[in-house]
Amino acid sequence: MRPNFPVRLGAAEQALIDQLKSAGADQAAERISVAGLPTRRVESYHYTDLKMLLRAIPALGQPANEASAPALRVPGAFNLMIANGVIQNASTAPAGVIVGKAQGGVLTTRDDVLVHVNNGLAKEALTLTLENSVDPVIQVERRIEGEAAHVADALKVFVADGASAVILETFSGSDAAHVGNHATYMALGKNAVVTHITLDLSARGVSHFATNEYHLGDGAKLRTLIIHAGAGLSRTHLFPHMGGAEAHADVTGLNLVSEGQHADITMETSHAVPHTSSQPLFKSIARGRSKAVVQGKLVVARDAQKTDAKFMHQGLMLSDEAEILSKPELEIYADDVVCGHGSTCGMLDEDSLFYLLSRGIPKAEAETMLVRGFIAELLDPVEDEALNEALQGVVDGWLLGQ
Amino acid sequence: MTTPVLEIRNLHARIEEREILKGVNLIIPPGEVHAIMGRNGSGKSTLSYVLAGKEDYEVTEGEILLNGENILEMEPDERAAAGLFLAFQYPIEIPGVATMTFLKAAINAQRKARGEGELTTPEFMRLVKEAGSQLNIDNDMLKRPLNVGFSGGEKKRAEIMQMALLKPSLAVLDETDSGLDIDALQVVSKGVNALRDGQRSMLVITHYQRLLNHIVPDVVHVFADGRIVESGDKELALKLEAEGYANYGGEAA
Numbered sequence: 001m002r003p004n005f006p007v008r009l010g011a012a013e014q015a016l017i018d019q020l021k022s023a024g025a026d027q028a029a030e031r032i033s034v035a036g037l038p039t040r041r042v043e044s045y046h047y048t049d050l051k052m053l054l055r056a057i058p059a060l061g062q063p064a065n066e067a068s069a070p071a072l073r074v075p076g077a078f079n080l081m082i083a084n085g086v087i088q089n090a091s092t093a094p095a096g097v098i099v100g101k102a103q104g105g106v107l108t109t110r111d112d113v114l115v116h117v118n119n120g121l122a123k124e125a126l127t128l129t130l131e132n133s134v135d136p137v138i139q140v141e142r143r144i145e146g147e148a149a150h151v152a153d154a155l156k157v158f159v160a161d162g163a164s165a166v167i168l169e170t171f172s173g174s175d176a177a178h179v180g181n182h183a184t185y186m187a188l189g190k191n192a193v194v195t196h197i198t199l200d201l202s203a204r205g206v207s208h209f210a211t212n213e214y215h216l217g218d219g220a221k222l223r224t225l226i227i228h229a230g231a232g233l234s235r236t237h238l239f240p241h242m243g244g245a246e247a248h249a250d251v252t253g254l255n256l257v258s259e260g261q262h263a264d265i266t267m268e269t270s271h272a273v274p275h276t277s278s279q280p281l282f283k284s285i286a287r288g289r290s291k292a293v294v295q296g297k298l299v300v301a302r303d304a305q306k307t308d309a310k311f312m313h314q315g316l317m318l319s320d321e322a323e324i325l326s327k328p329e330l331e332i333y334a335d336d337v338v339c340g341h342g343s344t345c346g347m348l349d350e351d352s353l354f355y356l357l358s359r360g361i362p363k364a365e366a367e368t369m370l371v372r373g374f375i376a377e378l379l380d381p382v383e384d385e386a387l388n389e390a391l392q393g394v395v396d397g398w399l400l401g402q
Numbered sequence: 403m404t405t406p407v408l409e410i411r412n413l414h415a416r417i418e419e420r421e422i423l424k425g426v427n428l429i430i431p432p433g434e435v436h437a438i439m440g441r442n443g444s445g446k447s448t449l450s451y452v453l454a455g456k457e458d459y460e461v462t463e464g465e466i467l468l469n470g471e472n473i474l475e476m477e478p479d480e481r482a483a484a485g486l487f488l489a490f491q492y493p494i495e496i497p498g499v500a501t502m503t504f505l506k507a508a509i510n511a512q513r514k515a516r517g518e519g520e521l522t523t524p525e526f527m528r529l530v531k532e533a534g535s536q537l538n539i540d541n542d543m544l545k546r547p548l549n550v551g552f553s554g555g556e557k558k559r560a561e562i563m564q565m566a567l568l569k570p571s572l573a574v575l576d577e578t579d580s581g582l583d584i585d586a587l588q589v590v591s592k593g594v595n596a597l598r599d600g601q602r603s604m605l606v607i608t609h610y611q612r613l614l615n616h617i618v619p620d621v622v623h624v625f626a627d628g629r630i631v632e633s634g635d636k637e638l639a640l641k642l643e644a645e646g647y648a649n650y651g652g653e654a655a
């Protein structure tokens with residue numbers, strides 16, 4: 001063990017401490033003054049050293065009085081918006097959806113600085129109760145507008161037994177050095193079926209942090225798709241909790257990084273009861289000097305026999321200077337389980353490229369086809385046509401925007 | 403004299419410092435079908451890759467003229483647009499790329515390169531349906547990702563279907579017959595023969611004389627150690643079948 005030197009606090013940490021104190025979150029402030037921001041010595045931040053990467057925290061966000069263009073329009077979607085942490089009035093909710101507000105943060109307390117900060121600073125949470133099968137895609141837009149701001153916001157979703165929904169969260173706003181700290185808590189009742197897509201389309205100057213917590217009841221089915229395609233620094237921390245027999249989660253995500261960007265998806269799935277399964281599948285595409293990280297941890301409780309879980313991360317390097325990093329972890333206390341992990345990383349396959357070229361397809365187009373092919377596995381399961389098209393558009397836009 | 407569709411002059415090529423093609427000379431006039439037979443490892447696929455422009459190979463000497471135009475400086479996609487088609491010995495599986503998307507991209511890219519307009523979706527669908535039915539390729543196969551999970555024979559039929567759609571002036575078929583059952587061989591041969599129109603030329607690489615009963619060649623060449631060592635009419639294939647390659651030097655494989 002290292003001796004417990006008091007840590008040296010930087011400007012970012014000091015700002016966080018002040019902001020937390022002003023919000024009455026003294027415990028969270030105290031925790032940061034003792035431990036500081038996590039460095040790479042903290043396992044779950046191994047490749048995303050916040051102390052290094054987060055040098056400044058802007059002032060707490062004030063209610064917005066201007067708005068940027070919507071990040072993504074999905075025809076037919078029901079739209080909700082949280083701007084600078086303030087829940088905006090919405091149009092009439094579709095059948096089966098109850099929209100509300102709740103006080104304070106939504107995340108289960110755990111020893112994670114971003115969780116502490118969110119719980120300490122989020123003043124109100126948008127709540128959604130889904131009573132049955134909801135037809136339209138529910139889009140929750142989270143915006144940070146105006147001057148550089150530090151914003152913590154929160155969403156809490158209850159999905160009733162047997163209900164189903166597709167929920168899309170988009171993150172965007174003005175082009176400034178914002179720090180966003182976003183929380184999502186989602187509880188899926190028995191046999192509920194949810195697709196949850198989060199799409200970061202923030203400006204380059206933004207540091208985007210999201211923490212998603214999922215609780216799955218008996219027979220619940222969850223599919224996530226986390227897409228990082230905007231902020232200079234982005235990190236989504238996923239905590240799926242498989243708490244009901246026959247629950248299944250397809251936890252998927254995609255890091256798209258270009259020159260100077262750093263994106264991190266870190267997952268910790270806990271299989272808490274017998275007979276649950278999860279299929280975490282992540283992909284990263286990196287070009288320029290950039291860094292994409294995926295960490296996946298599977299925790300299987302002593303009782304959770306017959307757990308079936310396999311973590312996979314596939315990386316595609318479009319430049320020699322890019323870095324794609326993988327860290328799988330298995331923490332298994334049960335003895336009758338099928339768990340595994342794998343990762344691959346490579347450039348575009350030369351033989352595939354030659355095959356396409358030999359049919360007359362020009363190089364740039366052939367490369368685009370192969371990259372699309374690489375991520376088809378993640379986008380294809382999104383069944384809503386308008387949403388699928390919109391997401392494909394985001395990916396195509398990224399591919400074109402060298 | 404009319405311009406040959408393909409003219410190869412003293413072609414030398416190597417891969418990773420190793421010379422594989424050692425002075426290939428070949429002329430294929432319009433409308434002719436030439437067969438190449440030769441031992442495993444003699445360089446037949448290498449010739450087909452060098453024709454198609456695969457990057458790994460370095461051409462150290464010689465020329466390749468397609469319809470009188472030197473194609474050595476062209477990229478593979480430009481060669482395809484100029485009328486060259488290679489049916490691969492081992493077609494590549496590309497997960498995530500739908501066969502239909504691929505076919506449409508290929509046809510339209512070539513049309514565009516030739517200054518023709520893109521096909522509309524109905525036009526495209528009709529062409530694919532026609533070509534597919536001639537080669538016993540059903541719609542389910544076309545819905546799958548490109549070549550993924552296709553059987554060996556299905557892959558070969560899919561190659562010929564691409565050829566039928568792309569209508570090249572020179573088709574190089576690298577062991578298209580290998581892996582085909584007797585019926586599929588008939589189907590594929592019929593598909594190939596349907597494209598013989600007195601103008602289009604073909605270079606058919608095969609190990610088996612049997613294929614040449616179906617696709618009757620104008621000339622048969624024997625390939626050994628990186629060059630053509632003998633040429634003759636279709637009787638030469640029968641002679642090879644009977645005698646093997648012992649007369650052409652080197653060791654038996």
Ligand SMILES: Nc1ncnc2c1ncn2[C@@H]1O[C@H](COP(=O)(O)OP(=O)(O)OP(=O)(O)O)[C@@H](O)[C@H]1O
Binds near residue numbers: 417442443444491
């Ligand atoms: N990447 C490579 N590096 C070194 N040698 C290679 C490479 N690729 C092919 N070769 C060699 O080139 C030679 C010719 O191979 P090629 O595939 O052209 O033969 P072929 O006549 O098509 O044989 P087959 O009848 O078995 O298909 C072989 O000896 C092969 O080992």
Ligand SMILES: [Mg+2]
Binds near residue numbers: 577
């Ligand atoms: Mg060969």
